[in-house]
Amino acid sequence: MGNSVARSNVQGVCKLCGSTARLCKSHYLGKALYRLSGEYQVNHPVVFTPKVIAATPRQMWNHLLCEVCEKRFNNYGEATALGLLYRGDRFPLLERMRLAVPISREATVTRFSGRDMGIDAERLAYFALSLLWRGSVNVWKTLEGQTTSVALGVYEEPIRQYLVGETSFPEDAYVIVTACIDLGSQCMILAPWEIPVDGGVYRQFEILTRGLWFRIVLGKEVPAGLSNLCTVHSSKQIMFTMDCTTEILHAVCHFFDMAEDTVKLERFTR
Numbered sequence: 001m002g003n004s005v006a007r008s009n010v011q012g013v014c015k016l017c018g019s020t021a022r023l024c025k026s027h028y029l030g031k032a033l034y035r036l037s038g039e040y041q042v043n044h045p046v047v048f049t050p051k052v053i054a055a056t057p058r059q060m061w062n063h064l065l066c067e068v069c070e071k072r073f074n075n076y077g078e079a080t081a082l083g084l085l086y087r088g089d090r091f092p093l094l095e096r097m098r099l100a101v102p103i104s105r106e107a108t109v110t111r112f113s114g115r116d117m118g119i120d121a122e123r124l125a126y127f128a129l130s131l132l133w134r135g136s137v138n139v140w141k142t143l144e145g146q147t148t149s150v151a152l153g154v155y156e157e158p159i160r161q162y163l164v165g166e167t168s169f170p171e172d173a174y175v176i177v178t179a180c181i182d183l184g185s186q187c188m189i190l191a192p193w194e195i196p197v198d199g200g201v202y203r204q205f206e207i208l209t210r211g212l213w214f215r216i217v218l219g220k221e222v223p224a225g226l227s228n229l230c231t232v233h234s235s236k237q238i239m240f241t242m243d244c245t246t247e248i249l250h251a252v253c254h255f256f257d258m259a260e261d262t263v264k265l266e267r268f269t270r
Helices: 031-039 067-082 092-099 121-137 153-164 245-258 263-269
Strands: 010-013 020-027 046-048 053-055 061-066 109-113 173-180 189-195 203-209 212-218 238-242
Touching (some): 061 067, 067 121, 121 189, 121 203, 121 212, 153 173, 203 245
Antiparallel strands (some): 010 020, 046 053, 109 238, 173 212, 189 203, 203 212
């Protein structure tokens, strides 16, 4: 959303690489993801904010990145994610998992090797971190003058350095990738939100993009064994399948609890 009109020649400093250049119309969740959602939805997506729940075609954007960095985000993460998430008639990642031999099966979770399936899982992690970082470096306008963002604090700069190609994947970052088998999660997009952690010894964020559920943990003092669950740090680039119905209900209820004005939602659902 950003400015009301996108200008074609906005000069400024790119948030990612720091160069002074013409800035693109950068979308918080990626233009292609918005477009994909529009192809498979009869009604406009429902936006949840602290004061309003409403269906709207408006997108969150701002002049944020130069053309080179926009292409970097696409080439190193977004293109891979878009090719694997739920597309209305297909869910390519889940299809590949159903043909693969799992590493293990538990009561509610099945574990696979991204490496064995021929998936460059780090590109999915890159995509998740790029969304999280974008939420931190800009205050995004939503509806009726409201805004959304996340605060990464000391983790913002290391993630930026990784995203721009100056460093390797951060040692203190862990990304868990889950392909949701429930239709509700497959049809929904939720921008990054933080999960409170007792004691605040580490930070945890979650992102949902049409069936791809990302859990991002940042910190040095993280739960034991987390490296074995991370799609980058684990030797087999671990990925999961799971019915996320309960998780999505908790997330949506959280937004409902925050919302003060549900009248608009009623209007769009009558």
